[in-house]
Every structure is written in C-alpha cells, then in structure tokens.
Amino acid sequence: MTVAPQLAEPVLDDLRQVLGDEHVLTGKAARFNRARVPAPFPVHRWAERVPDLVVLPGSTEEVSEVVRIANAHRIPIVPRDGGTGLTDGAVPLRRGIVVDVKRMNGILEIDEVNRTCTVGAGINMLKLNEVLAAYGLIYPDDPASYPCSLVGGRIGTSGWSLIGSRYGHSRDLVLSFDFVLPTGKVIHVGDGAGRKLSKSSSGYQLKHLFMGHQGTLGIATEATLKLFPKPEAELSPFFAFPDYDSAYRTVGELARAGVATFAGAVLFDEWKVDYLRRDDEAYIPQPADVRALVCAVAYGYEDEVIAGGRRLMRIAKENGARYLGDEVSEGDWAARHDRYATPLHGRVRSGQVVPMSWHCEDAAINYSELPQVRLEWHEIVRRLRERFDMFDDWGMFTYTSANTGVDYLTEIDVGIWEQRLDDESWAAWVRAKRDIAEVALRYGGSISACHGSCREGEVDLVPQELGGGYDVMLDVKRAIDPNNIMNPGKYGLDRAYEPDGGSGS
Ligand SMILES: Cc1cc2nc3c(=O)[nH]c(=O)nc-3n(C[C@H](O)[C@H](O)[C@H](O)COP(=O)(O)OP(=O)(O)OC[C@H]3O[C@@H](n4cnc5c(N)ncnc54)[C@H](O)[C@@H]3O)c2cc1C
Structure with a gap:
C-alpha cells in the first residue's frame, strides 16, 4: 500500500498499539468503501477522495488517542458513522484517517425513571428502538434513513426527523454527549453537571455548537438521549x-x-x-x-x-x-424508510431501463414562500435536463418542520444516471445545486433544513446565509482546531488558517 508520507510506519505502529492490528485497515476495499456516499457521487473522480487508512476505535479513550496521534503528525481525520449523509460530510477531501465509529454501538444505560438512555455513537435508531420497545419506550428520531444512519451522524449533521413536529429533531432529542476535540481532549457537552438535563441557563449553549458541524470540530462518542412512551x-x-x-x-x-x-x-x-x-x-x-x-x-x-x-x-x-x-x-x-433505500432506480429510456440514482436537494422555507420556490426549482432542473439527458426531475416533497407549520423542509429530488457523468455534466450539476441554494436564500430560507450545506456548489453561499456569523465560525474553527486536522476542506473553513484569518483584509 502507498500511504501519505506522514502515515509512514511509526505512525501506523502507534495506531496499531492503541487499537490492535485488526482495527487499523489499510486495504483497498476498506478505504474505497469509506470514501463513497449516497448519490450523486463523481464516480469518475473516486480515487481522489480515498483515505489513507481507516480505524475502528471501540471506546472514547481510543478515539481520543487516535486524534492525539493525528494531531501530533498533522494528519487529517474524518469522522464517519453510517455514511448516509447527503452533503459529502464524510468524504475525505484531504485523504488522511477515517475514524469509523460503528463498533461503538452499545446501549450503556436505560434510565426508566428519568426517561433517558445512553448509547455509543455507532448505534442506529432501528436497533435502539427494538430494545426500547420492551420497556414501552421510543427514541423518536425518525429520518427516512432510520435503519442506516447512526446516532453520531445525527449529531454531526443535526438531523431532521419525519415526526419532528411532535417530538422535535435530533438537536432536541440528544441531551448531551462525550466529545473528542481535535487535540484529543475529551469534554462532555450538554446542560448541567450530569448528563440528563434538557434545560439550563448556565454558560454558553455549547450543545448547539457541537451539533451539525459535519465533523469539523470533533467526534461524538457516547450520547444521552431523551425517551418517550411508545405511541399506542x-x-x-x-x-x-x-x-x-x-x-x-x-x-x-x-x-x-x-x-x-x-x-x-x-x-x-x-x-x-x-x-x-x-x-x-x-x-x-x-x-x-x-x-x-x-x-x-x-x-x-x-x-x-x-x-x-x-x-x-x-x-x-x-x-x-x-x-x-x-x-x-x-x-x-x-414505507417511509424504504422509498429511497435502493440507490439505483430503473428508468425507461427509449425502451431501455437505465440505472438512475436518487439525489435530493433540501432547504428550509417559510410556508408563504413555498409555491414560488417550487416553480423556480423545477425551472432550474428543467434547464439542466434540456442540456443533459442523464438528469431527471423526480418532483418535490414538502414536510412540516415544526408544529405550527412555520417552516418546511422542502426537497427537490433529481434522478441522475451517474455512470454517464463527466466533467462537463458534473459542473452543470454543481451549478444547478448552487442555483437551487440561491433561490432558497433569496426567499429568506436556509440552504438546508436537514443534510447540511457543505457540498460543491451550495457551499459557496454559506457565508451569504450566515453573514457575520460565518466569520465567527472561522474564529471558532481556528480556536478549537489549531492545526486544521478535523475534516479539513469542509464548509470553506480552510480559509480560517490563511494569514488574514479569512477576513480577506
Ligand atoms: C435514503 C436517505 C434518506 C435520508 N433521509 C433523511 C432524513 O429524513 N432526515 C435527515 O436528517 N437526513 C436524512 N438523510 C441524510 C442522512 O441520513 C443524515 O444526514 C444522517 O444524519 C447522517 O448520519 P450518518 O450516521 O450516516 O452520518 P455520516 O454520513 O457518517 O456523517 C455525516 C456527517 O457527520 C459527521 N460525523 C459522523 N459521525 C460523527 C461523530 N460521531 N461525531 C461528529 N461528527 C460525526 C461526518 O464527518 C459527516 O460530516 C437521508 C439519507 C439517505 C441516504
């Protein structure tokens, strides 16, 4: 295997000492499979995004040791859970080490009195709820990716739940978590001194900072979650x-x-x-x-x-x-969890079935703006289809995000014949995604209600959406991750390390 110079034998030896040989994966299949994310993926550029190696830690302490080693040698780290994220968050843009936390999938405590449970970041909601059912309880984080996205990835993306208008979304349901910072230091994030408070007014509200950052600020390892009676x-x-x-x-x-x-x-x-x-x-x-x-x-x-x-x-x-x-x-x-489970959908073209994969562009839009956004989005996809026959308009879903109907997760689904993509059609797709995001912002919305916004195309508009808040993001990133090892290349945050700190002055 050829590895980056900084991943030479002494570093591998250190990692193997911490994790054991079997949990440091250097093989081609292990690395290529952890570069891929659900559609659309530039298959023709797959090799550019492959990590140098993959580690499978089994505890918070092991995650912390891996991060310490990576930080000492300035090696990029990419946290990965289910790998179902739709904004390329788990794609290793600078190679380095993918930290796959799937082994950390235990249920560590079920507290029936306070109605909480504490779990490893690698468990999925389906498995968790199978166990909770025996207690008459449910953890109601219910994305369409329910069987395949994991609790750590829900924290990394600050996910959106199909039944969130009743129970809240990931940010409301996760009470607290253990978190490994880019230096390897472990902190507990959440309200209060224990693990199980849903509301305190003490200090900064760090839980929200350490959710939805797409793995750019650290790695969640164990989380305490709010439980509800299983609905009758x-x-x-x-x-x-x-x-x-x-x-x-x-x-x-x-x-x-x-x-x-x-x-x-x-x-x-x-x-x-x-x-x-x-x-x-x-x-x-x-x-x-x-x-x-x-x-x-x-x-x-x-x-x-x-x-x-x-x-x-x-x-x-x-x-x-x-x-x-x-x-x-x-x-x-x-069937809500199954609709997109098959990545390839057949589509008949001139009598032939061609394999098309699904992609969805989501945004948060106020109710009053939905009809106009819908028309403009379909028009963007129509123009794309006019130029390239590997795209198709699969229509729009609009879901309530809150119980008052103030804003809606609005998505347009685009079918893509991925094997047909080349540089020209890929560039047109990226442009279309940018245009879709631009419409969302023009109508006072957000580029994403659910998946995040760090893919090519849309990511250019994040500074526009966040305004002065984006400068604060740059400052926070630099302060917490001084060596830019945690998921570098995402959200344009590399500019925090430029001599002017990204201010452009
Ligand atoms: C069919 C399908 C349906 C979907 N439906 C929904 C939906 O209804 N609602 C919704 O919100 N999303 C949905 N998604 C998107 C995706 O499932 C979510 O974004 C999910 O939260 C990602 O979880 P994951 O475990 O797969 O994370 P990954 O894809 O592995 O990671 C996502 C991001 O979080 C970071 N990360 C991963 N683990 C950690 C960790 N332990 N600590 C810190 N950061 C971490 C990664 O670096 C990456 O940036 C869907 C995706 C698919 C394929």
Whole structure:
C-alpha cells in the first residue's frame, strides 16, 4: 500500500498499539468503501477522495488517542458513522484517517425513571428502538434513513426527523454527549453537571455548537438521549387533490390547527405524483385525476389520536381533499424508510431501463414562500435536463418542520444516471445545486433544513446565509482546531488558517 508520507510506519505502529492490528485497515476495499456516499457521487473522480487508512476505535479513550496521534503528525481525520449523509460530510477531501465509529454501538444505560438512555455513537435508531420497545419506550428520531444512519451522524449533521413536529429533531432529542476535540481532549457537552438535563441557563449553549458541524470540530462518542412512551396509536391519513394549490392550502391549515398529536404533514407536488406513477414500483397507483397528495401524521394514545384525527380529517375535507382509504394511508407511511433505500432506480429510456440514482436537494422555507420556490426549482432542473439527458426531475416533497407549520423542509429530488457523468455534466450539476441554494436564500430560507450545506456548489453561499456569523465560525474553527486536522476542506473553513484569518483584509 502507498500511504501519505506522514502515515509512514511509526505512525501506523502507534495506531496499531492503541487499537490492535485488526482495527487499523489499510486495504483497498476498506478505504474505497469509506470514501463513497449516497448519490450523486463523481464516480469518475473516486480515487481522489480515498483515505489513507481507516480505524475502528471501540471506546472514547481510543478515539481520543487516535486524534492525539493525528494531531501530533498533522494528519487529517474524518469522522464517519453510517455514511448516509447527503452533503459529502464524510468524504475525505484531504485523504488522511477515517475514524469509523460503528463498533461503538452499545446501549450503556436505560434510565426508566428519568426517561433517558445512553448509547455509543455507532448505534442506529432501528436497533435502539427494538430494545426500547420492551420497556414501552421510543427514541423518536425518525429520518427516512432510520435503519442506516447512526446516532453520531445525527449529531454531526443535526438531523431532521419525519415526526419532528411532535417530538422535535435530533438537536432536541440528544441531551448531551462525550466529545473528542481535535487535540484529543475529551469534554462532555450538554446542560448541567450530569448528563440528563434538557434545560439550563448556565454558560454558553455549547450543545448547539457541537451539533451539525459535519465533523469539523470533533467526534461524538457516547450520547444521552431523551425517551418517550411508545405511541399506542399512529394515524397517517392520505389525501388526494386535483391540483397543487388546494393541497398547499390544506397542508398549511393542518399544520396551523394546533392538534397536540400532530407529528407532521407531507405534501407531494404534481412532478412527484407523476414520478411515483411512472417509476416507483412500491407506490400504489392513483387515478389519473390525482395531481397532488398530502399525508398528515398523528402519534399518541389511542383516545387522543382519534380525537385529533377527526379534526385533521375535517380540515382536509373542508379543503376539497379526497381520503384515499386506510390501505393506501397505512401502506405509504409504513414505507417511509424504504422509498429511497435502493440507490439505483430503473428508468425507461427509449425502451431501455437505465440505472438512475436518487439525489435530493433540501432547504428550509417559510410556508408563504413555498409555491414560488417550487416553480423556480423545477425551472432550474428543467434547464439542466434540456442540456443533459442523464438528469431527471423526480418532483418535490414538502414536510412540516415544526408544529405550527412555520417552516418546511422542502426537497427537490433529481434522478441522475451517474455512470454517464463527466466533467462537463458534473459542473452543470454543481451549478444547478448552487442555483437551487440561491433561490432558497433569496426567499429568506436556509440552504438546508436537514443534510447540511457543505457540498460543491451550495457551499459557496454559506457565508451569504450566515453573514457575520460565518466569520465567527472561522474564529471558532481556528480556536478549537489549531492545526486544521478535523475534516479539513469542509464548509470553506480552510480559509480560517490563511494569514488574514479569512477576513480577506
Ligand atoms: C435514503 C436517505 C434518506 C435520508 N433521509 C433523511 C432524513 O429524513 N432526515 C435527515 O436528517 N437526513 C436524512 N438523510 C441524510 C442522512 O441520513 C443524515 O444526514 C444522517 O444524519 C447522517 O448520519 P450518518 O450516521 O450516516 O452520518 P455520516 O454520513 O457518517 O456523517 C455525516 C456527517 O457527520 C459527521 N460525523 C459522523 N459521525 C460523527 C461523530 N460521531 N461525531 C461528529 N461528527 C460525526 C461526518 O464527518 C459527516 O460530516 C437521508 C439519507 C439517505 C441516504
């Protein structure tokens, strides 16, 4: 194996001493597989993004030792959990060491009295909830990537949950965590002196700083999470509409109604309905007059879900909705974690099935701005398709983020025939992503509600979104990671190390 000079034998020996030979991986497959992320990936440039080696630590102490060694030798570190992130956060842009924390997947404590559990960063929510079910409890962080994203990655991205309008998102559900700083120092991040407070007013609110940084500030190793009673009932009525406007009106009224069990609502626009009808084998076909769909979701005790559900049904019907029946409603919601699980979807082109992979561009948008953002986004993808036949518009989903319906995770899904990508089409795709982000900002939104915003294209606009806050980000990065070893190259943070500290003066 050829490794970077700084990863010569003495460093490898040190790492093997800490972790044991079997947890220091230098083979091609181990390294290439940990460079890849879900679509779209510039397959033609894969070799540029491969780490020099992969380590599999089993404890906070081992993570800390690995980071100390890397910091001493100025070797880049990239934290990696499930590798499902959609903003290239776990892609090693400067090679170095990928720290894969999947071995740290234990449940260390379930505290039934305070309703918390403490887990390793490498556990996924599906496995955790299988164990919690026996206690009548649930950890309700429920992304579409529920079976394959892990608790540490949820912290690294500050993830968004499908049922967040009822239970909150990762940032609300993670109470505290152990965290290895870029120097190797271990701190505990969260409110209070223990692990289990949800609210304190003491000092800076560091939990929010150390979430959503895409692994640029350190590595979370153990987390304490908030638990809820496992819901007795789940209601997910599915409604059909003849046009987008009535579906849009309905989703707003459902979200603003103040029903306590309301866990979220999803709007499918005409492009999405067309795509599902055409390409998604799991989708139950709807009659041709169905042009838009809304799904509302309620969780809780059976009696309260029935009462709240009646109100949600009434609101939808008053807006011209047609209820699609229990089978479609329960079936579609049950499939929420599977819809994109297959990375390659077949798409018929001139009688041939071509393999297209899914990609989604997400943003946080206020309710009032959704219709206009939608039109502008579809137009950007239309222009892209006009030039290159390896792209396709798979429509838009719009999900409530909060229980008042103030803002929505809005995503446009783009099908990409990845094997066809070359430098020219890749550059056009990056440009389109930048344009999509620009629209979100122009309408007062955020480039991302869910995945983060450090991919090529959108990342250029992060300083614009954050304003003076971006300068603070540069200062924080330099102060916490003096040698720029933690996931370098992300969020344009390398400029913090320029002589002028990134100020440009
Ligand atoms: C099919 C599909 C559906 C998805 N649906 C959703 C959704 O509904 N909601 C949503 O929020 N996201 C969704 N995503 C995106 C993705 O699942 C989330 O961003 C998730 O939080 C990433 O978790 P992961 O364990 O895969 O992290 P990774 O991809 O391994 O890492 C993500 C980022 O966090 C950093 N990181 C990883 N581990 C740590 C750690 N221990 N400490 C500090 N930083 C760390 C990495 O360096 C990287 O920057 C979806 C992705 C796919 C493929």
